Amino acid sequence: MPSQPPDSPAPEAPTSTTPTEPPSSSPSTSTSAPTTPAFPRIVENDPRRTGFDPRTAWWVNYFKILAGGVTPEGAFHYREQRYRENEARDCARCDKFRDWAFAYSPTVRFLRERVADLNGTLDKDNVLCRRCPARLTEDGQVHRASGGFSPGHGILICANEVRNRNHLEDTLAHEMVHAWDHLRWKVDWVGDKDLKHAACTEIRAAMLSGECRWTREAWTRGNWTLTQQFQDCVRRRAVQSVLARPRCKDDVQAVKVVNQVWDSCFTDTRPFDEVYR
Template structure:
């Protein structure tokens, strides 16, 4: 078994040169004018960047605190850690990084770099639990199966499995956080939607139709494959 340092290191979440903090822009006046719809969309994006810069240290510390708790007490995180250990790699708070991300995503996994959590996009322990579990499923799939990084069907399959098994598509999360009120086939619809969106963000995927086609081609086998769980955990 390899030690924890063998887990690939996540890429830095910041760009080479961080944007300069504009204290004259990041004010209550700007905030309320954005709420009132008196500023263009690009000003909202700039305000969010300034917010992330101002709160970077606090966001990362909060993320790291929740992450430590989850590795100690979360049943799903502890289970996934044990299963990944069986494949020769240890995942723990020292090699899962909480960073400020510059894109609107909650986390990521890269075959060569590892697991990243976007501290500025994760507000609660529950969100962090769902996200780290999602990325741990990706890591498990890369270690357990003959994963071909150039095969888009392999990526579609692991996106389906990660959304299914992480808990991010359970009904309460969809209903209260995302406003999705459909009950019939709710889990399947959520997994399809999130897996398709993830695939669409890949540069080698042509468009929405191509992304949906890739998900559909592997749907039956990948949605029903709950390994390493006996069944969908939550």
């Protein structure tokens, strides 16, 4: 029997879903208000179908997974249970990485100073590590995130998705770019007017955070393309984040709006002089 509870490996999560405060609900007679697309139904675990029984000891389920007695759906639910049980451990580890980044990461320290220049504050009181539940929907898609930014609350780092200190550094830098953009331009996060603001800040965050540097794309995600790798990564991750916005209809609209702002936003490296990571 293993002495330390192992966790099944998880695919890399999108860096940000950028959660925002819901708009206030008020009566309206308008018939042209944007509608939120119907979200596929969330799939709940059924031990008879998946082979994973949460009432059984973790090591029994673990060896059932190794033996092929648990479906991929069951492995997802097993992983989520392990995250719940290890929440305190994961959050403590995330807090340690966050404090290191504030103290020693050149990128995080620079962004923190630039946010302060705009009368904003980012510290351990509003950069929080928490467990972020993932969702499995009936279309077979797993929806998970590494973090998010909310203008009214601060930055959330998903402790259960943090793989190592470098991953947290990239995730935190991504969200700090969002914070700087919001203080500088008052971004329309939800997309009530249009999605161009969201597309632009997602392009900039993916470009400036370091999450699309060649080593991470190649070794972590298995994308070994030598030409246009950086641009393709930034575009792909921006599209994924725009698609998660409540006002985005589908992937066609997400791609379209990213293309509309690409030329101006991909060349905008503020507050940096150039792309360093």
